[in-house]
Amino acid sequence: MKPLQIVFLGTAASVPTRDRNLSSIALKYSGNWLLFDCPEGTQRQMMATNVSYMKIKYVFISHFHGDHFLGLPGLLATMSMHGREETLTIFGPKGVEDYIKKAVELSMLQINFQINCVQIKSGRILKEDEYEIKAFKLNHDVPCFGFVFKEEDKLGEFKRDKVIKLGIPEGPLWRKLQKGENIIYGEKQIRPEDVLDLSKAKKGKKISIVFDTRANYSYIEAIKESDILIHEASFTEELKKRAIETKHSTALEAANIAKEAKVRKLYLFHISSRYKDPLEIENEAKKMFANSYVAKDLLKIEIL
Amino acid sequence: MKPLQIVFLGTAASVPTRDRNLSSIALKYSGNWLLFDCPEGTQRQMMATNVSYMKIKYVFISHFHGDHFLGLPGLLATMSMHGREETLTIFGPKGVEDYIKKAVELSMLQINFQINCVQIKSGRILKEDEYEIKAFKLNHDVPCFGFVFKEEDKLGEFKRDKVIKLGIPEGPLWRKLQKGENIIYGEKQIRPEDVLDLSKAKKGKKISIVFDTRANYSYIEAIKESDILIHEASFTEELKKRAIETKHSTALEAANIAKEAKVRKLYLFHISSRYKDPLEIENEAKKMFANSYVAKDLLKIEIL
Numbered sequence: 001m002k003p004l005q006i007v008f009l010g011t012a013a014s015v016p017t018r019d020r021n022l023s024s025i026a027l028k029y030s031g032n033w034l035l036f037d038c039p040e041g042t043q044r045q046m047m048a049t050n051v052s053y054m055k056i057k058y059v060f061i062s063h064f065h066g067d068h069f070l071g072l073p074g075l076l077a078t079m080s081m082h083g084r085e086e087t088l089t090i091f092g093p094k095g096v097e098d099y100i101k102k103a104v105e106l107s108m109l110q111i112n113f114q115i116n117c118v119q120i121k122s123g124r125i126l127k128e129d130e131y132e133i134k135a136f137k138l139n140h141d142v143p144c145f146g147f148v149f150k151e152e153d154k155l156g157e158f159k160r161d162k163v164i165k166l167g168i169p170e171g172p173l174w175r176k177l178q179k180g181e182n183i184i185y186g187e188k189q190i191r192p193e194d195v196l197d198l199s200k201a202k203k204g205k206k207i208s209i210v211f212d213t214r215a216n217y218s219y220i221e222a223i224k225e226s227d228i229l230i231h232e233a234s235f236t237e238e239l240k241k242r243a244i245e246t247k248h249s250t251a252l253e254a255a256n257i258a259k260e261a262k263v264r265k266l267y268l269f270h271i272s273s274r275y276k277d278p279l280e281i282e283n284e285a286k287k288m289f290a291n292s293y294v295a296k297d298l299l300k301i302e303i304l
Numbered sequence: 305m306k307p308l309q310i311v312f313l314g315t316a317a318s319v320p321t322r323d324r325n326l327s328s329i330a331l332k333y334s335g336n337w338l339l340f341d342c343p344e345g346t347q348r349q350m351m352a353t354n355v356s357y358m359k360i361k362y363v364f365i366s367h368f369h370g371d372h373f374l375g376l377p378g379l380l381a382t383m384s385m386h387g388r389e390e391t392l393t394i395f396g397p398k399g400v401e402d403y404i405k406k407a408v409e410l411s412m413l414q415i416n417f418q419i420n421c422v423q424i425k426s427g428r429i430l431k432e433d434e435y436e437i438k439a440f441k442l443n444h445d446v447p448c449f450g451f452v453f454k455e456e457d458k459l460g461e462f463k464r465d466k467v468i469k470l471g472i473p474e475g476p477l478w479r480k481l482q483k484g485e486n487i488i489y490g491e492k493q494i495r496p497e498d499v500l501d502l503s504k505a506k507k508g509k510k511i512s513i514v515f516d517t518r519a520n521y522s523y524i525e526a527i528k529e530s531d532i533l534i535h536e537a538s539f540t541e542e543l544k545k546r547a548i549e550t551k552h553s554t555a556l557e558a559a560n561i562a563k564e565a566k567v568r569k570l571y572l573f574h575i576s577s578r579y580k581d582p583l584e585i586e587n588e589a590k591k592m593f594a595n596s597y598v599a600k601d602l603l604k605i606e607i608l
Contacts, residue, residue, distance in 0.1 A: 018348075039378075040377075041345045047321065065411070065412050066378060066413055073370050074320075074370060081319050102406070107369070107371075142412065
């Protein structure tokens with residue numbers, strides 16, 4: 001299992017404040033950064049932390065409201081000016097290619113690396129060697145998605161010495177065994193249980209990010225038993241009417257989702273600028289789900 | 305004469321840094337703010353200072369490169385969310401209306417106040433009660449303008465008591481006299497020199513802002529004898545070749561312009577992120593024009 005890092009680059013809803021930039025999350029795994037939403041000001045938030053914009057491999061845009069993606073043209077320009085050559089893949093709802101094209105054209109940017117745009121649909125949108133990203137529909141006033149980062153489960157501790165002793169060369173065969181598949185090597189069948197200490201099985205970490213939405217049970221299944229749920233909480237219950245009108249969630253509603261989904265820990269973000277004291281939000285959530293916290297900008301969480 | 309305030313909201317060229325946001329200048333006169341360029345992050349820079357985004361009356365965009373106007377959609381959204389009702393006038397090069405329209409559309413913004421777009425041409429673009437704004441062409445790779453804020457000259461100190469004694473009602477007649485025009489009041493001609501202490505004449509303040517350009521003499525006349533010249537200095541002489549290629553200025557060139565235009569004080573901004581120590585830029589300029597300074601972010605200048 002590799003260390004996983006989450007950085008809250010911004011935690012404000014709609015309008016930034018002195019203390020909170022617009023909402024954006026960076027997640028580091030295996031040396032690469034994944035960026036979830038990229039509002040205005042995101043690149044400077046990165047500069048104030050250890051998030052390397054040159055090492056962003058994937059960008060996920062939840063929806064195309066300005067306060068969730070207007071930092072993208074500037075970020076692309078900065079990457080290009082600093083000599084980026086690697087392809088960047090940008091995931092977004094329907095129209096993603098057109099949005100990115102228009103944003104780049106409007107800014108008169110010259111981008112010297114390849115950008116691939118991928119339209120998000122519900123379900124798995126990315127599979128990498130040791131993790132996958134799934135998207136699920138949210139309930140906002142334009143098509144909007146939430147995301148699950150799921151690390152691969154480990155069936156057991158890999159007995160490296162034994163595998164070497166068996167003469168199996170490092171590479172695809174090792175991966176197969178680690179994933180629980182039988183292999184044939186030198187006319188001999190080798191079973192995963194021969195080379196895995198099954199007593200040391202470990203579930204992969206699961207991180208769920210819920211952007212702009214009316215909290216509801218439609219996405220409970222997707223985020224179930226997350227180690228960390230990051231959920232929008234634009235308002236408190238006092239402004240529930242406004243939450244309903246604008247298709248956002250209250251802190252209590254987000255906490256209820258956390259409870260129903262049996263997550264381990266809840267971080268609230270996307271906080272309306274009217275809340276000067278984050279405890280207003282936090283305390284409301286804690287009533288429903290004790291392990292609730294309001295994230296602040298540049299908060300870094302390391303999960304080993 | 306009213307106090308005038310200048311705030312450097314950003315001082316970086318092309319790419320922001322930890323310490324410098326992209327270049328933008330706010331100028332306050334008579335309770336209103338004028339904003340010169342609005343790159344990404346400008347609204348948060350305002351929040352870190354006393355610049356009130358709700359009191360911005362005019363926005364001037366020098367040119368339509370992303371790093372000079374991509375903070376506009378977010379700023380407009382914030383103004384709208386905070387209940388702005390007053391019209392905002394945005395000046396920009398040819399196509400300004402189309403750029404603003406596209407930026408607003410792209411962000412899916414709902415702006416609840418009137419935006420007037422005015423295409424900049426060389427010469428006077430705005431005349432207010434006590435000041436005017438002139439624009440002048442710069443030499444960049446797209447149409448780009450610099451700006452002069454010029455306070456009205458005062459012909460002399462207005463003898464208020466005397467005017468009241470003469471029974472002239474406060475209002476347009478006072479303004480005419482202050483401006484040096486004769487008036488007829490009660491069949492009697494009153495000359496400005498009757499009501500002005502001409503020994504106390506005072507020149508209005510002149511502030512010039514030069515955005516992205518190859519420094520050259522074409523705009524010397526426009527900025528002549530400015531109290532303050534704010535000039536881009538992307539590079540030092542060592543990178544003059546790059547300055548020529550990218551149509552920017554070196555610190556020495558900007559200082560030469562300041563000297564030739566006989567300005568009182570030079571502030572350099574729009575500094576490339578490669579310069580970690582602003583003294584590199586400042587010292588080069590000082591060699592040519594002693595009263596040269598590199599502006600830092602949030603630097604505030606008050607002129608009484």
